[in-house]
Amino acid sequence: MIRLTAERTPAGTSYLATGQGQPVILIHGVGLNKEMWGGQIVGLATKYRVIAYDMLGHGASQRPPVGTDLLGYADQLLELLEHLELPRATVIGFSMGGLVARAFALHYPQRLQGLVILNSVFNRSLEQRAGVIARTAQAAEHGPDANAEAALSRWFSREYQAANPAQIAAIRQTLASNDPQGYLTTYELFATQDMYRADDLGSIRVPTLIATGELDPGSTPEMARQLAERIPGAQVAILDEQRHMMPVESPRLVNQVLLNFLDNAQNQHNQIEGIVA
Template identity: 40%
Template sequence: MHRAPDGTAYDLNGPDNAPVVVLIHGLGLNRACWQWTVPALTDRYRVLSYDLYGHGQSAPPSDTPNLTFFSQQLSTLLDHCGMDTAVLAGFSLGGMIARRFAQDAPDRTDALVILHSPHKRSPEAQDAILKRVEQACLEGPNSTVEAALERWFTRDFRQANPDMMDTVRRWVTANDIAIYHTIYRVLADGIDEITAPTPPITCPTLVITGDEDYGNGPEMTHAIAREIDGAQTMILSGLRHMALAEAPDAINAPLRSFLEKLDSQK
């Protein structure tokens, strides 16, 4: 583990001079959620994974969190690591941060991989997530984690993998009750910043979700892709939100293929 001057905890893996891929985790998680992805990349890519402010081993946010705040964290980290540009792969909230960064620093964004990330929600879905934010504010992450595990993993996988459920549960419940809800609100309210981006995002983009990811489903994936010229979509059959942990190859294979295609076009 490395630590940047601003308190960001991060890991670097893979060859020193290889193309850079940055992995950005989702709400309540930490960089350990990429443990099933990193080994699929590090023979050919320099992989940077890090903890968002207020998560894992990183410092708490120094200001009220929003997408621009997290975009600046990434910019500062790239500067610290001496990286000019990168491919950004963002999961859920991380996919929102990746899109914000692509708007803020298009010259530093080689490509995007957006995993299980939201677009504009229906009024009913927006009301539901705001209720979860309020619940997290009053009662902390313990109050929302069991419902989250049901949304994130299929029933059969949950039943067959109690150790993984315990691991993910520990990641979520380790979050500070005073901070967690403020970042949860970014997931809920930040979507307007990255919907119909102006100027539009133009870098190569791959958008993936599962057909059972009910909060970030296929219709959202296609909506994200429609706003990015040339973006590709992939819908994973029989998988929910955390496909990267439940079925790593379902994410790793298209991610690797996308990266190799980018390399071939240079």
């Protein structure tokens, strides 16, 4: 069993790090924290250096000032890389973390080795946009756990919820314990920034994977395909019968997809380095 002790950057970002090899950064979704990545940390750390951190306003990290934009969240990741003295890394972002990963790719392309966007949003329909705006208003009025039961129903299969009540209860508690202002600042970005610099996505020139679950109602397969069409050479993976929280519900399945991508990207990088040398 891998035992990790959280560390902290000078700016106040809480993170976990383990393993050896090329660095892989994991960014969680809104309302969650770095602990969601337990299955991926175990599965990837045998071959890669894996770093999971708490986004601004989440877990044990610093709160974002009111009005912080996506660049502020990308800057948090940049500060983490600088603290760890990592010139480049592959970034894996889940849901809201996928928006942060996209922003990082656009603002700091020289620091990016590869990009994976899991169960994230792009080009919401009017109905989807109205729904997430309504949930933002509910969170503003009633706090971070205003939508917890509906969120858990969207995120997990009924079978998984029934078989893992303690884990579901723990995630419900995580949602409820979020800092209200940090959560709301983040959720407002999640609700409104799905088209963030969409016309610039063609500038991303690293190996890229866009993946989601076949049954993910908020981060749909169509969103994944549309996003991948904007990024040159991006791969798409739609995981059969999976819902939103597939990294937690099906870690082995997700890890297989991630390792296939990471290993292929690493081989491509090694070949290019050999040619250059």
